[in-house]
Amino acid sequence: MATYVITGANRGIGYEYCRQLQHRGHRVIAVCRQPSDELTALGVPLETGIDLTNEAAVAELAQRLKGTAIDVLINNAGIAERVTLDKLDFDSIRRQFEVNAIAPLRLTAALLPYLNDGSKVAIMTSRMGSIADNTSGSSYGYRMSKVALSMAGKSLSHDLRPKGIAVAILHPGLVQTRMTGFTSSGITPGESVKGLLARIDELTLENSGTFWHANGDVLPW
Numbered sequence: 001m002a003t004y005v006i007t008g009a010n011r012g013i014g015y016e017y018c019r020q021l022q023h024r025g026h027r028v029i030a031v032c033r034q035p036s037d038e039l040t041a042l043g044v045p046l047e048t049g050i051d052l053t054n055e056a057a058v059a060e061l062a063q064r065l066k067g068t069a070i071d072v073l074i075n076n077a078g079i080a081e082r083v084t085l086d087k088l089d090f091d092s093i094r095r096q097f098e099v100n101a102i103a104p105l106r107l108t109a110a111l112l113p114y115l116n117d118g119s120k121v122a123i124m125t126s127r128m129g130s131i132a133d134n135t136s137g138s139s140y141g142y143r144m145s146k147v148a149l150s151m152a153g154k155s156l157s158h159d160l161r162p163k164g165i166a167v168a169i170l171h172p173g174l175v176q177t178r179m180t181g182f183t184s185s186g187i188t189p190g191e192s193v194k195g196l197l198a199r200i201d202e203l204t205l206e207n208s209g210t211f212w213h214a215n216g217d218v219l220p221w
Contacts, residue, residue, distance in 0.1 A: 001025055001027055003027045004021050004026055004071065004072045004073075005029045005068075006021075006076055007031045007052060007077040007104075008077030009030035009039060010030075010032040010035050011036050011039070013172055013189050013192060014030075014074075014076045015038060016189040016192070017193050017196070018030050020190070020197060029044070029047060029065070029068070030047065031052075031061065032050065033049065033050060033051055034049075035048055052103035052106065053099055055106065058103075058107055058110050061107075062113075062114075065114060066114075068114050069114060070114045070116075071118075071119055071120070072120045072122065073107075073115065074122040074124070075121070077099065077103065078099060079096060080096075082139060083096075083141045083142070084138050084140070085137075088140065093140055094141075097148065100146060101146075101148035101149040115160075115163070118164055119166075120168065120200060121153075121160065122203075123149060123150070123152070123153035123156070123168065125149045125150045125153065126142070127213070127219055129147045129148075129149065130150075130219055131147065133219065133220055150211060153169040153209070154167075154209050157208040157209030166207075166208035168212065170199060170212055171214065171219060172192045172193075173187050173195070173213060173215065175187055176189065193214075195214030195216070199212045199216065
């Protein structure tokens with residue numbers, strides 16, 4: 001049985017990570033600001049009231065988890081706010097950087113004492129953060145913050161390698177969640193997380209720092 005810490009666990013992909021990992025028999029620690037009814041019903045340990053953009057809150061979470069050996073840290077929490085060139089909202093762009101790019105790095109650093117040789121870190125980024133794959137423009141805050149997050153993940157893969165810790169940089173696919181308006185052209189959270197967990201299972205120091213689609217494709221930067 002491994003111990004997984006999952007952020008943004010109250011719904012969507014985060015909740016599905018919790019559900020599937022619990023079904024596998026692993027210990028799941030779900031981190032969120034407020035738990036949903038479905039997350040509470042799972043019966044997994046909850047760490048609530050955590051705003052990952054708040055340094056004091058992250059320090060409090062680290063204190064709560066003191067003594068916990070973390071096998072896999074899944075940085076899943078994120079937001080998407082549409083920002084177009086004709087309606088630039090710099091407060092939104094800053095907010096997306098704080099949540100999507102800075103918060104995962106802050107949390108990983110705070111929980112680093114609880115990661116050991118053989119532990120893994122998963123960074124939930126997006127294909128929309130691929131510069132080579134950008135064929136439609138717009139979405140400034142989301143795209144820019146996800147590029148920054150992917151770069152953080154790549155740097156972590158180098159910095160954590162001497163400690164024996166591998167890092168996966170993951171795109172979940174187009175998923176039917178609230179973030180995407182439950183798009184009918186997307187896959188279900190269950191399908192996405194099944195693929196994402198396969199990528200995490202296959203993660204080693206040899207392939208650490210790779211940017212993967214949930215389906216196993218290696219994505220362009």
